[in-house]
Amino acid sequence: MEITREIFWNVGSGVRIPVYLLGLIVVIILIYGFIKHVRLWRIGKAENRIDKPFKRILSFLLFGLGHKRILKEPYPGIMHLFLFWGFLALFIGTVLIFFQEDFTKLFFNKIFIFGNFYLIFSFLLDLFGLLAIIGVLLALFRRYVLRPERLDNKFEDGLVLVSLLLILLTGFTNEGLRIASTSPEFERWSFLGWQFNKLFLAIGSSEGSFESLHLVSWWIHVILAFGFIGYISYSRLLHLISSPLNQFFRSFSPKGEVKPILDLENAETFGVGKFSEFTWKQLFDTDACTRCGRCQDNCPAYLSEKPLSPKKVIQDLKSHLVVQGKSLSQNKDAEDQTPPIPGNVITEDELWVCTTCGACQEVCPVFIEVVDKVVDLRRYLVLMESKFAPEVKLFFKNMETNYNPWTIGFATRGDWAKDLKVKIIAEDKNVDFLFWVGCAGSFDERNKKVSRTLVNLLEKASINFGILGTEEMCCGETLRRMGNEYLAQILMQQNIELFNKYGVKKIITYCPHCFNTFKNEYPQFGGNYEVFHHTEFLWDLIEKGKLKLTTSVEMSVVYHDSCYLGRYNNIYDAPRKLLESVEDTRLSEMERKKDRSFCCGAGGGRMWMEETLGKRINQMRVVQAVETNASVLATACPYCLTMLEDGIKEKEMEQMISALDVAELLEKAL
C-alpha cells in the first residue's frame, strides 16, 4: 500500500467546485473589507516607511516570525507563539496539499506528498496542530479564568478563540474518522489523529456511521476555516495582516526623537486636530493594535490611577477613525464639521498626564508609536487653541522671557559657577568640551550641587572644558514635548547659532533630556555634535585611568534608570559600572529596571505641572526603591533627582533612603 492519503476521501473530489467557489467568495469578502481599511489609512498624510528594506524585513522576521518582543512575557508569549506557529504550519500544510492537488497532480499527474515525506508531513502537522490547541486553551484560560486586568473582553475575542478551537478539533476528528475507516498502520505517524481514531474505534460504530460523521465534521471544518478567513478584515483578526506589517513599517529613527513641524512660518495649522493631519502610519498603528494591554501594564500614568491608558488612546482613535471614514465618504468637508480630536476623542487630561516615558512603545510587540501622537495632539492644543493649565502657561512665559522654567532671570544663569574657576567660553574659546549645564543644573539649588560635583570630577581628570554661562538657553526638550514646537525651535536655533559661533563640537551634558535633544533632535536643524552624558563620559575617564577612585564607600545603592537616558538612548551600563567601580558599594536593582524602568513622573513637562489626578508617581517609585533595602537611590538625571528626593520627603522616608546623583557618589570615592 502506498504511503499517502486520498485527498477528498469520503467527500469526493466533486466538492472541489463548491469549495473553491466558497474560497473565492471568502477571499473577495476579505479583500473588500481590507480595501475599506486601506481607505481609512489613506486619510493620513504621506510618510516614508519603506526605506531601509532589509532592516524592515529583518524586523518582521525577528519580531513577527521570531516573536522576540511577545516572548518577553512568558505566559502570553508562549501562548501566542504556539497559536501563531501552529496555525502557520497548518496553513502551509494546506497550501502544499492544494498545490499538489490542483497543480502538480492536475497538470502533470504527479504527487509529492507520499512515502517518508508523507509521514513526516503528517507528524509535523499533528504536532503543530497540537501546539495550536494548547495555545488556544492557554488563551481561553487566561482570558476567561485568569482575567488579567489589561484584557478587555469583547464578544469577538471569544468568538475567534472558540472557532479556532473548533477548527482544530474538527481537523483532528476528520483525520481520526478517516483513519478509523481506512485503518492504515502507517498513520500512527499522525499521532494525534491516531488517538482520535482509537477513540472512535473504542466507541464503535454501525455500518457507514464514521463516513457520515466525517462528512459532517469535514463541512464544519471547511465552513469555519473559510468563515475565519472572511472575518479577518472585520475583526481583531486584522492583526494577522496589520501587525506584521507594522513591524515592517516600524520607525528606525532614534527612539527619543520627536519629529519637527517643518515650515512653521507658512503652515496654516499645527499639530493634529483631525485625522487627516496624522500620517498614514499613525492611522495604520490603530489597526495594528491587538488590545494586548502590555502598554497599559507599563504606563506610569495608568498605574498611578490617572485617566490614561495607551491602549485606550489607540483604540479610541481607531473607533473614531471608522466613524470619521464613513462621514468622509459622504461629505468631503466632514472633518471640518467635527470637533477636534484633542479634547473630544482623546481628553485633555489623557494628553497632559502622559510623561512621554516611552514604556508603552518599548513593550509593544507590534511597535505602535504613542508618544508621537500625544505630542502631535498636544501641539494642537497649545499652538492652535492655547488650551493648557495655568502652570503650563507660566512655564511657557518663563521660557520666553528667561529661557528657563525656573522664573529666574536669565542673566543669573552662570552664577552657580561664579566662585569656581570654570572657563566661560565667551572669554576663552580654547576648550575641548562644552559642559552643557542645563536649566536644572544652573538654577535649582539641589542640582547646582551636582553641577559643581561634575566640575570637580572633570577638573580632577584634567579635562579642558568650558561653560556658556549667561549665554546658555534651555535646550528646548520640555517645550517640545509639551507641544510648544514654535518656542522650542526658536531656542534650538539660537543655541545652534551659539554653538556655531564658538565652534562647539563636543558636548558633555548633566541632564539626559538635554543629552537626548542634542543627540537626536538638533540634527533636524543642522546641529551635529558629539554628545556625551556625564555617566558615559565619567565611565570612560575611569576606564582610561584618568579618574582614580581611591576611597572605599560602604553603601548599598539602587539605581533608577532615567527614561531619556535608558529607554531612549540605551545607556544602562555606564551608570551601573560607575557605581560598581566604587569599592564596597553594593548595587541592587528594582524590579522595574532598564528598559522596563518606571518613570519618576517628571517627563513630558510633568515636572512643571500639578499632579492632581491619581497617586503621585514619584512616591510610587521611591517605595519601589525602598523595597530593595538600599540606603541610596542613585540617579543620573536632574528631573529624577528632584522628583525622587521630593518623593522621599513626602513619604517621610529620609531615614531609610537618600537620593544622590551617580557623580556625587563617585566624588565621595575620590
Place this chain on the structure above:
Amino acid sequence: MNIVVCMKQVPDTETKIKINPEGRGIVTEGIKYVMNPYDEYAVEEALKLKEKFGGTVTIVCMGPSRATEAIRTALAMGADDAIHLNDPAFEGSDSVTTAKILAKAIRDLKYDLILAGKQAVDFDCSQVFACLAEILDLPYASVVTGLEVEEDQKSATVKRETEGGIQEIIEINLPAVIAAQKGLNEPRYASLPGIMKAKKKPIKEMNLAALGMDANEVGEEGSKLKTMNYSLPPERKAGKKIEGEPKEIVAQLVTLLHVEAKLV
C-alpha cells in the same frame, strides 16, 4: 465696541536691576523686556469685550523701538492694530507728560473704552491714567477686578479693590478709562496662527511731529518731575534664627524684641 488699550514695555520682573555708573539710570544690558503684566489683563479684557460686542482693539504704546516686541505680543493675542509713539524726545517724560502724549494720540481715535494696566511695574507711579482721564475729561476707575459692560454699551459696572480688602462696586458711564488689576481675568497665551498673523498687522509709528507737539512739551524738559539720581534700596539684612529649648528661645526672643527691635 472700539477699545483702546494703553500698553507699556517694562523690564521682566525677574530682572536684577543695576544702577548705571552715572547714577542717572539703570544698566540696560542683560535686561529682557516684556509687556507690563497688568497691561496683559487690559488686553485680555479688551479682547473679551470685542468677542462679545464686536468692534476693534487698538494698542497705544509709548516707548523706544524695542517696544514693538511687546506690541506684537498684544497683536498676537488678538488686538487689531497699534500706534507706537516713538521719539527719543519722549524719553524722561513724567506721568503727566506721558498722559499728555497719550491723549494727543488717542483724542482723534473713535473709542468707547480705554483700558490700561493699573500701573507699570518699572516705575510703579500708577498716575498716568488718572491724568489721561482728566485730560480727556472721562470718568476713571482703577484697581479694577471686574468689568461688566451693559448691553447698550453706554455704561458699565466695575468692581474695584480698595484699602483693607473691601470691594467697591460702581457704575461708570462710557467712554471711560479703566485700569486693570490682577484677577480681572486670565490673560490668554497667543496661539501660533495669532503670532503669525500679528507679524502682518499694522503698527502706526508716530513721533513728536506726527503728534503735532513741540520738543519742549515732552521729555524731561516738558516734565515737572525731575529725576536727580538713582540708588538701590539698602540690602535687606539676613534674618536671625534662634535655636535652643523653647524656654530659652522665648527668653532670647523677648530680649531681641526689646533691645534690637525696640518693640516691647
